[in-house]
Amino acid sequence: MDHFVHQTRIAxxxxxxxxxxxxxxxxxxxxxxxxxxxxxxxLTAWACVLILExxxxxxxxxxxxxxxxxxxxxxxAVFVVNWAAMLPFLSFALILSYSDExxxxxxxYLWAFGIFVHVTNTFGLLPxxxxxxxxxxxxxxxxxxxNLSQNPTHDATPIGWIVTxxxxxxxxxxxxxxxxxxxxTHRALRRARExxxxxxxxxxxxxxxxxxxxxxxxRAFDETVQSLMRQHAxxxxxxxxxxxxxxxKPINDSYSHxxxxxxxxxxxxxxxxxxxxxxxxxxxxxxxxxxxxxxIVSPDAAYQFGQDIAMAIxxxxxxxxxxxxxxxxxxxxxxxxxTADLAALMSGADQAMFLSKQDPDNVPLIFDxxxxxxxxxxxxxxxxxxxxxxxxxxxxxxxxxxxGTHRIVGFEALxxxxxxxxxxxxxxxxxxxxxxxGLQGExxxxxxxxxxxxxxxxxxxxxxxxxxxxNIAETTLAxxxxxxxxxxxxxxxxxxxxxxTFEITEDIFIARSADMIQRSIANFRDAGVRISLxxxxxxxxxxxxxxxxxxxxxxLDTGFVRDLGxxxxxxxxxxxxxxxxxxxxxxxxxxxxETAHQRDMLVDMGCEVVQGFYYGKAAPFGETxxxxxxxxxxxxxxxxxxxxxxxxxxxxxxxxx
Numbered sequence: 001m002d003h004f005v006h007q008t009r010i011a012x013x014x015x016x017x018x019x020x021x022x023x024x025x026x027x028x029x030x031x032x033x034x035x036x037x038x039x040x041x042x043l044t045a046w047a048c049v050l051i052l053e054x055x056x057x058x059x060x061x062x063x064x065x066x067x068x069x070x071x072x073x074x075x076x077a078v079f080v081v082n083w084a085a086m087l088p089f090l091s092f093a094l095i096l097s098y099s100d101e102x103x104x105x106x107x108x109y110l111w112a113f114g115i116f117v118h119v120t121n122t123f124g125l126l127p128x129x130x131x132x133x134x135x136x137x138x139x140x141x142x143x144x145x146x147n148l149s150q151n152p153t154h155d156a157t158p159i160g161w162i163v164t165x166x167x168x169x170x171x172x173x174x175x176x177x178x179x180x181x182x183x184x185t186h187r188a189l190r191r192a193r194e195x196x197x198x199x200x201x202x203x204x205x206x207x208x209x210x211x212x213x214x215x216x217x218x219r220a221f222d223e224t225v226q227s228l229m230r231q232h233a234x235x236x237x238x239x240x241x242x243x244x245x246x247x248x249k250p251i252n253d254s255y256s257h258x259x260x261x262x263x264x265x266x267x268x269x270x271x272x273x274x275x276x277x278x279x280x281x282x283x284x285x286x287x288x289x290x291x292x293x294x295x296i297v298s299p300d301a302a303y304q305f306g307q308d309i310a311m312a313i314x315x316x317x318x319x320x321x322x323x324x325x326x327x328x329x330x331x332x333x334x335x336x337x338x339t340a341d342l343a344a345l346m347s348g349a350d351q352a353m354f355l356s357k358q359d360p361d362n363v364p365l366i367f368d369x370x371x372x373x374x375x376x377x378x379x380x381x382x383x384x385x386x387x388x389x390x391x392x393x394x395x396x397x398x399x400x401x402x403x404g405t406h407r408i409v410g411f412e413a414l415x416x417x418x419x420x421x422x423x424x425x426x427x428x429x430x431x432x433x434x435x436x437x438g439l440q441g442e443x444x445x446x447x448x449x450x451x452x453x454x455x456x457x458x459x460x461x462x463x464x465x466x467x468x469x470x471n472i473a474e475t476t477l478a479x480x481x482x483x484x485x486x487x488x489x490x491x492x493x494x495x496x497x498x499x500x501t502f503e504i505t506e507d508i509f510i511a512r513s514a515d516m517i518q519r520s521i522a523n524f525r526d527a528g529v530r531i532s533l534x535x536x537x538x539x540x541x542x543x544x545x546x547x548x549x550x551x552x553x554x555x556l557d558t559g560f561v562r563d564l565g566x567x568x569x570x571x572x573x574x575x576x577x578x579x580x581x582x583x584x585x586x587x588x589x590x591x592x593x594e595t596a597h598q599r600d601m602l603v604d605m606g607c608e609v610v611q612g613f614y615y616g617k618a619a620p621f622g623e624t625x626x627x628x629x630x631x632x633x634x635x636x637x638x639x640x641x642x643x644x645x646x647x648x649x650x651x652x653x654x655x656x657x
Contacts, residue, residue, distance in 0.1 A: 005075045009064055014122055015082055016060035019053055022089075026050075029092045029111055036104040038095045045095065048088040056081045079132070086133045089115060090140045097144035100153040112141055120175065138172050203576045210283040211569030212261060213268035221282030225292045226342045228280075229335055232294050237335030239296040241306060241364075242349040243313070244357060245287035246327040257566070259319050263326060266317045274312050290349070299334065299366055306330045306364030329357035330364035338369040381437045384430065388439070388446045393417045393430070395451050396618035397468070399627075400589060400611045403603050408633065410467030410501070412611060413451045414618040415443075440473030441482045447471075448486060452493040452500075454621050459496070463628040464635045469501040469532060477504065477520040490527055501530040501553065525550060532589070536577065554581050558592030561612070564601045575605045582606070 026049045033042030056078075063070055063078045093115070096108030119133045142165065148154050149161045208220035216224065228238045245267075252260040264283070271281045271289060279293040291309065296302050309330055316323035331353025339345040348367035355372070356365045387393050395413035402409045417425040434443050448470050458465050476482035490497050502524055525531050532553035556577060563570040574590075581588035590602050593612030602610060619627070 001072050005070055005072065009070060013060070013064035015085075016057060016064055018122075019057055023049070023053060026089065026092075032104070032107060033092060033095050036096060036099050036101065038098070041095045042092070045088045045091045048091075049085070052081065052085040052088065056085050083132050086115075086119075087136065090137060094140055094144060094147070097147040098151070100151065102154070105148065105154070108144060109141075112137065112144065116175065120178075134175075141168055203573070203580075207573065211567055211573070213264055213283050215268050215272075215289075216280060216282035218282065218284045221280065221284065221290055221292070222342055222346070224280055225345070228292065228294055229342065229345070232335070236295065236297050238345070239293050239302050239305075239332065239334045240345055240349045241291040241293075241302075241309060241330055241332050242284070242346070242353045243289050243291075243309060243328040243330045244353055245289075245313070246329060246357070246362065248287040248326050251324055251326065255319070255322070255324070259322075259324060262319045263317050263324055267313060267326075270312045270315075271309070274308060296334070302332050302334060302366060303364060306332050306366075310362075310364060327362060329353050329362060331356055331367065332364055333367040339367070380433055381439070384434060384437065384439055385442065387417060387419075387430075388442055391446075391450065392419065393443070393446070394620070395447055395454065395470075396620050397465075397624040398611060398618040399616050400467070400469075400609055401615045402609055403599070403607060408466060408628075408631070409609060410469065411465060411624065412469040412503070412618075413447060413471075415447055416618070416620075435473075438475070440475040441479070441485075444470075444473045444476045444482070445485055445489065449489055452489070452496055455496050455499050456493065457621075458625060458628065459635065461625070461629075462635050463625060464633045465499065465624070465628060466633070467501045467530060468499050469503050471534065472502045472504055474505075474517065477517040479516075483516075483520045483523065487523065487527060490524075490529065494528075497528040500528075501532050503532045503534040503555065505534050522550075525552075535591075551584075551586050553587045553589060555589045555591055555611075558612075561590050561592040561598055561602070562594075564598050571601070571605075574602075578605055578607055 026046060030042045030046040033039070033045075059078050059081055063074070090112070093108040093112040096104045096111070099105055099108075115137055116134070119130060119137065145161065145165055145168065149156070208217060209215065210217050225238060225240065232238055248260065248263065251263055264287070267289070268281070268283065271291060275281050275291050275293065278295050279291055282290045284290050293305070296305060310328055313326060313328045316325045318324075331349045331351065333339050333345050333348035333352060335345060339348045348369070351372055352365040352367040356362060359365070393415050396416050397411035398414055399408045400410045400412065401407065415427055415431075417430050419425050434440060451468055451470055455465060455468060472486075473482075476486055490500070502521075504521065521531055530552040531550070532555055533551050534555045535557040536554045554577070556574065560570055560574050560577075564574065565571075578588050587609060588607060589609045589611055590607050591611050593599055593602065593610040593614045595614060598612075599610065599614060616627075
């Protein structure tokens with residue numbers, strides 16, 4: 001009966017929708033019957049149509065309202081009225097079958113078959129309505145055949161009428177078989193949709209949870225904490241505990257990765273129990289965890305909970321007749337004026353954790369901005385600005401390689417600092433200070449201009465570097481000045497824009513200026529620059545973001561590639577992300593390829609482009625130029641003579657470096 005009521009709601013919606021079409025066609029066939037000489041029968045049938053449609057319309061509209069309860073008696077009333085409303089339409093075909101003129105007889109049959117088509121197309125998936133209306137329709141056809149056989153004007157042998165009836169039976173059987181197969185097809189499509197949705201949900205779950213422990217990953221943890229911060233801003237706020245395990249690496253090295261996994265699983269279970277219903281737990285990295293709670297009312301309570309975490313972690317963990325033990329450095333940050341947003345809260349907890357690790361007693365520490373040391377000074381700002389403006393900080397180029405052709409398809413520009421006293425410094429030595437001192441805009445613009453000049457010099461020599469990726473800071477995307485300055489720079493080198501790819505990280509999706517950032521991305525793309533989403537799968541991007549924003553490239557985080565062949569879940573996740581990239585029509589680049597085994601696994605999964613130490617570290621301009629020259633990466637046209645100065649400059653750079 002539930003199926004019957006459900007089908008009645010759908011049938012009510014369809015029948016109520018099609019009233020104008022049915023009245024118009026009934027008027028047309030009425031005129032035809034009158035012209036054929038059956039005016040009384042035709043007008044009677046037409047009047048029945050109008051009366052039954054007038055009764056059925058309000059019933060169908062009422063039955064189709066989802067908010068209106070529909071009982072079985074009411075559903076039966078709707079069913080009976082809709083069934084009765086079909087009979088006058090069938091009577092028109094029956095009326096025309098009495099005609100002595102063949103065109104009108106044929107017209108009656110066409111009308112009847114039109115009713116067949118209408119019923120099967122409209123109610124094919126509603127068995128109660130479909131077969132209740134098809135049965136009298138089939139009976140009408142045989143009645144028409146009988147009338148025709150009794151009319152001397154259409155005289156034929158009995159065998160002829162038997163053959164015609166047999167063909168009608170074949171038609172009915174075929175109609176039944178077609179509708180059955182149609183339902184099978186719909187069921188198969190529904191199963192396919194359900195399976196696809198289930199796989200998508202599983203992929204979403206894998207992208208938000210740590211595959212080993214089942215805890216939230218950093219992306220899911222950050223999103224949840226941000227939501228909790230909004231909900232509890234006027235209450236006690238959110239308290240975050242970031243903990244880094246001490247002594248975990250020796251367990252992996254001495255007792256195997258299985259022992260390390262057993263430790264992580266045991267600790268994850270303990271942290272879940274400790275956090276309780278009001279807390280959330282995440283695994284942020286290899287041996288780094290985090291807990292967030294909302295009911296901690298004071299610093300003393302936060303410190304005590306930190307001590308409880310330390311005790312829970314320090315309890316020995318049994319593994320194969322051994323007792324494994326680790327400790328933890330715990331940093332605590334409470335939501336407040338100095339930690340009013342997610343980035344400040346997590347940064348505070350991280351700073352406290354690093355100081356805890358340096359403390360001999362290894363006690364939990366609570367972040368206090370006034371008491372914690374300042375990481376960068378005004379003097380540091382002057383030094384960094386001078387380094388940027390004097391081009392001491394320059395891009396090095398790490399190749400991106402096609403796995404299909406084994407040829408370079410482009411490079412990523414990675415900055416290095418030629419420090420006057422400390423030598424060549426990696427980005428880890430100065431990028432944190434650039435971010436802390438608010439120099440991201442100047443640094444991004446400097447890097448982009450330096451890269452464009454390098455591309456211009458390569459082009460002057462006739463070398464084709466392919467796509468050059470530049471990491472773009474959030475500040476550049478979120479501010480009008482940063483956006484306009486970079487667009488102006490691109491415009492100055494408009495003939496080179498086809499070589500540029502801007503890499504952005506997933507944390508832009510939770511920035512306060514997310515709307516401005518998305519507009520900036522769209523503007524850069526319209527200007528002819530490719531857009532790449534860096535470190536995909538580790539941050540804040542969701543499937544909704546991929547749907548809303550247009551990207552040309554997705555870069556899989558190094559962590560995925562590192563765990564290939566070690567963690568089966570990582571293999572599933574990488575394969576899924578590669579499939580998603582192909583479905584979206586974007587190029588997927590796997591970062592961090594360091595071994596032939598990783599390369600081979602990526603080849604088997606259909607990855608097209610990779611980047612990593614296996615194919616070369618980041619190299620300076622000169623070495624990159626020599627590599628392009630040696631491996632024959634030439635442009636299709638030779639450099640113009642007017643570029644002779646640029647060529648000489650490039651050779652001079654190569655000589656110096």
